[in-house]
Amino acid sequence: MKLEHKILLLNAAVLVATTTIGGLLVLTYQMVPRKLDQSELIHQVSRDITGLAIALDDHQLRSLARSRREWQVVSQRLARHLDQLEERSRGRAHAVSLIRTAHREVDALFHILPASPTGPPTLAERVISDQISARLQDMIGWSDSLAARIKDQLAAAQRRASAIIIAFAMAVLAVAIGSQVFFRRAVLRPLQVLERGAELVGTGRFDLRIERRAEDEIGHLADVFNEMTHRLEELTRSREEFISAAIHEIKTPVAVIKAAAQLMHRIPPEEQAARYPDLLARIDRQCNRLTRLVTGVLEVLRLELQRVELRRRPTDMAALVSRVVEEMQEASSRHRLVITRNDPMEGHVDPDRIEQVLANLIDNAIRYSPAGGDIEISSRCEDGAMHGMVRDRGIGIPADRQERVFERFYRAHAGTPYDLLTSLGVGLYLSRELVNRHGGQLWFESEEGRGSTFYFRIPLRPAGQEGAA
Amino acid sequence: MSAPAGGGPDGRDRVLVVDDDPDMLDLVAEALARAGYEVEIARHGREALDRIAEHAPQLILLDMRMPVMDGWAFARACRELYGRSIPIVVMTAAEDSKLRADEIGADADLGKPFDLDRLYEVVEDTLAG
Numbered sequence: 001m002k003l004e005h006k007i008l009l010l011n012a013a014v015l016v017a018t019t020t021i022g023g024l025l026v027l028t029y030q031m032v033p034r035k036l037d038q039s040e041l042i043h044q045v046s047r048d049i050t051g052l053a054i055a056l057d058d059h060q061l062r063s064l065a066r067s068r069r070e071w072q073v074v075s076q077r078l079a080r081h082l083d084q085l086e087e088r089s090r091g092r093a094h095a096v097s098l099i100r101t102a103h104r105e106v107d108a109l110f111h112i113l114p115a116s117p118t119g120p121p122t123l124a125e126r127v128i129s130d131q132i133s134a135r136l137q138d139m140i141g142w143s144d145s146l147a148a149r150i151k152d153q154l155a156a157a158q159r160r161a162s163a164i165i166i167a168f169a170m171a172v173l174a175v176a177i178g179s180q181v182f183f184r185r186a187v188l189r190p191l192q193v194l195e196r197g198a199e200l201v202g203t204g205r206f207d208l209r210i211e212r213r214a215e216d217e218i219g220h221l222a223d224v225f226n227e228m229t230h231r232l233e234e235l236t237r238s239r240e241e242f243i244s245a246a247i248h249e250i251k252t253p254v255a256v257i258k259a260a261a262q263l264m265h266r267i268p269p270e271e272q273a274a275r276y277p278d279l280l281a282r283i284d285r286q287c288n289r290l291t292r293l294v295t296g297v298l299e300v301l302r303l304e305l306q307r308v309e310l311r312r313r314p315t316d317m318a319a320l321v322s323r324v325v326e327e328m329q330e331a332s333s334r335h336r337l338v339i340t341r342n343d344p345m346e347g348h349v350d351p352d353r354i355e356q357v358l359a360n361l362i363d364n365a366i367r368y369s370p371a372g373g374d375i376e377i378s379s380r381c382e383d384g385a386m387h388g389m390v391r392d393r394g395i396g397i398p399a400d401r402q403e404r405v406f407e408r409f410y411r412a413h414a415g416t417p418y419d420l421l422t423s424l425g426v427g428l429y430l431s432r433e434l435v436n437r438h439g440g441q442l443w444f445e446s447e448e449g450r451g452s453t454f455y456f457r458i459p460l461r462p463a464g465q466e467g468a469a
Numbered sequence: 470m471s472a473p474a475g476g477g478p479d480g481r482d483r484v485l486v487v488d489d490d491p492d493m494l495d496l497v498a499e500a501l502a503r504a505g506y507e508v509e510i511a512r513h514g515r516e517a518l519d520r521i522a523e524h525a526p527q528l529i530l531l532d533m534r535m536p537v538m539d540g541w542a543f544a545r546a547c548r549e550l551y552g553r554s555i556p557i558v559v560m561t562a563a564e565d566s567k568l569r570a571d572e573i574g575a576d577a578d579l580g581k582p583f584d585l586d587r588l589y590e591v592v593e594d595t596l597a598g
Contacts, residue, residue: 244563244564247562247563247564248534248561248562248563248564249562251562251581251582252490252493252562252581254581254582255493255562255581255582255583256490256492256493256496257582258582258583258584259493259496259497259500259582259583259585260492260496262500262584262585263496263499263500263503263585266500266503266585267503279496282492282495282496285492286492333491370536370537
């Protein structure tokens with residue numbers, strides 16, 4: 001699962017939990033003022049009932065007028081309080097209706113209470129008074145038990161609220177710990193691994209690979225990281241190969257030059273005139289080879305630094321082609337370089353770079369046709385551009401390697417005996433870069449075992465100057 | 470520089486030079502010939518095996534990087550056919566010629582570029598055993 005989705009899920013869970021627990025808490029707390037209200041009313045009811053008892057006492061003490069007045073007022077108040085209590089408890093308190101019934105009963109009894117303004121109470125009066133007192137006692141009892149029940153309910157609500165708050169705190173703690181664990185495992189730890197990995201790569205540990213732990217963004221990052229170190233490793237290896245190949249390539253012509261020079265010392269004077277021209281020609285040829293090689297290596301380094309500048313000047317392209325072909329012909333006696341077409345044209349190009357490109361292509365053609373034979377070269381003027389071609393009948397480039405031949409340091413024949421024909425793996429890369437800098441293209445057709453044909457197209461004038469003479 | 474008495478039919482030691490660079494091949498061959506050796510040349514390993522069959526040299530000077538059959542493949546084939554009877558001297562432009570020589574169990578090594586004096590010295594010493 002993606003990290004983004006995991007976080008979304010975590011947030012949703014937190015939201016649901018918070019809403020549920022918060023809702024419960026709100027419900028619980030809403031109940032508390034209602035219960036408190038009821039409790040207050042019960043207290044009033046108790047006081048009212050006591051008021052009735054006092055009014056009855058007054059009656060027995062023969063304060064008849066006050067007693068009636070008092071009873072009247074308290075009785076009305078009690079009825080009102082009972083109504084309110086009934087309403088508050090939504091008719092669910094049985095005790096309220098009991099008290100109400102008893103109240104009607106005592107009210108009726110009080111009003112039939114015979115009263116002589118003076119003298120001791122009659123027997124009938126005493127009987128009725130006792131009955132009223134007994135009912136009032138019952139009413140006090142019911143109201144007390146109702147008060148006790150409401151008090152219990154309040155205490156229960158308080159306990160429930162505490163429990164919910166504790167549960168809420170636990171839930172928050174659990175989420176905090178859970179998300180901490182989640183972030184540590186899914187984000188922090190893999191990021192630390194990547195960070196350490198990046199540091200190690202910074203110190204040159206390109207063989208480092210990071211284990212992919214999850215199918216999420218960080219897992220993908222690990223893949224990207226591994227891809228990067230793999231590319232760096234390959235690049236480093238190909239660079240090292242390039243350096244040792246370059247050393248080999250440079251020492252080879254130097255060895256010939258040194259051998260020729262030392263041999264000249266050992267040739268007796270009478271043979272010198274006959275032998276020297278050949279030896280000097282060999283030295284000269286190897287010097288050219290060395291120059292091309294060093295130039296190529298330097299160009300590659302400059303290209304890496306993006307510092308190749310074209311020095312364009314008017315150039316006789318046909319003469320350039322003839323000159324390069326003539327020079328390259330000296331490199332091999334087993335190959336015949338044949339110019340099949342060479343249109344006269346003037347280009348506004350960097351002649352040194354174009355010579356380098358043509359020489360590279362011919363050099364490759366010679367290298368990769370070890371059996372010798374003809375190498376065709378042609379140069380055609382068309383649409384304001386030079387269309388060059390170099391064709392050999394050599395070993396060709398295997399189909400599965402054709403895509404990569406323009407890669408820097410890539411050698412299409414690596415691992416085959418032809419690998420030892422000591423290409424530095426930069427010739428085609430360099431040639432294509434130089435042609436591209438001229439605004440042109442370089443491409444090829446090749447078939448393994450039948451040879452390769454390289455084509456290039458170079459505009460005779462830089463872009464934007466085609467119309468100018 | 471005098472030619473040592475050798476195992477050839479006319480008393481001269483025969484040396485086979487194997488190198489894919491025609492200039493190098495010619496120059497080393499000429500240098501050895503001027504020192505009195507009989508010289509055979511080959512441009513790669515397979516040609517070298519043919520020369521050995523024809524001329525039975527007393528010493529082989531071997532370049533490593535060559536087309537068709539390189540120094541490593543040649544050394545293996547040569548050991549299989551002739552054992553260690555023909556000493557091999559590796560001459561290579563690689564960074565560590567000693568390492569290359571050890572790889573194929575060669576008798577000596579010459580790192581390119583080399584002095585002709587050193588060439589004579591190594592050839593003489595190796596022939597002397």
